Amino acid sequence: MARLSLLIDVTKCTGCHNCFLACRDEYFGNDYGSYSAPQPLEGQFWMKVVEVERGSYPKPKLDYVPTPCLHCEDAPCIAVAADGAVYRRPDGIVIIDPQKAKGQKAIVNSCPYRMVYWNAELELPQKCTLCAHHLDKGEKTTRCVEACPTGALVFGDLDDPTSEIAQLTAALDVEVYHPEYNTAPLVKYVGLPTRFIVGEVVLRDDQGECAEGVAITLLQGSEAVMETETDSYGDFEFDGLEKDKAYDVRVELDGYCPMIIEVGTKKDVDLGPIILEPFC
Ligand code: SF4
């Protein structure tokens, strides 16, 4: 058995959209028979680069989450389709049959990831096929992976322990996008955007200079969960934090009174300037 999939590293994605364009180039106007009908010029994003804004001015963040069909093992699109119009191949790829799916708009609405698009002209639901038509001819990867300049996309067989995707999946902290959908997607992620805490340290007796090298510790209870130092601008950052958690941020520099600040991650947090007072 094989389970073909993508591993998507959000931390490597620059939002260049090459993956989307390669997909468009492959599928726009091209009929691949039982794999896929021609993609229309507008309105379909089989590889959609979703922009996720976090935080706020003056320290916002922008992440890019490339999102194809996630080829779910428990796929609502298969469940809702009549006449076997959506099916999972033995290699794990979920395919919409362009002949059987005609007129079945319910397939569009069944996908919680909104990765199925309606082709009004053909009256057909359409989505990413993981380039199955190429793989079946012996090609080794997908068009989006070929086009990605940063290595943010890795294609392969999760069940082949020698494959790069299987080894990365075993080694990295791999995540499911929207696990609350409960669809068991084969496509997995690294570095999905979560909460962050940022701040800036200023020394009361030296406010004209940036406070570089100040020790910052993130605590949960008495346990230090992350440590960093302020950079040459006096700034620091903790990213990849869980939502809705309570933390303490400890700020320490020799010769100054240490500070502890309580922080909750219901939202991203900018602590703003933190002024350290010198010991008297
Ligand atoms: S992401 Fe959506 S279209 Fe793709 S398999 Fe899952 S439910 Fe179906």
Ligand code: SF4
């Ligand atoms: S090609 Fe790679 S870096 Fe560019 S948007 Fe797609 S995944 Fe991100």
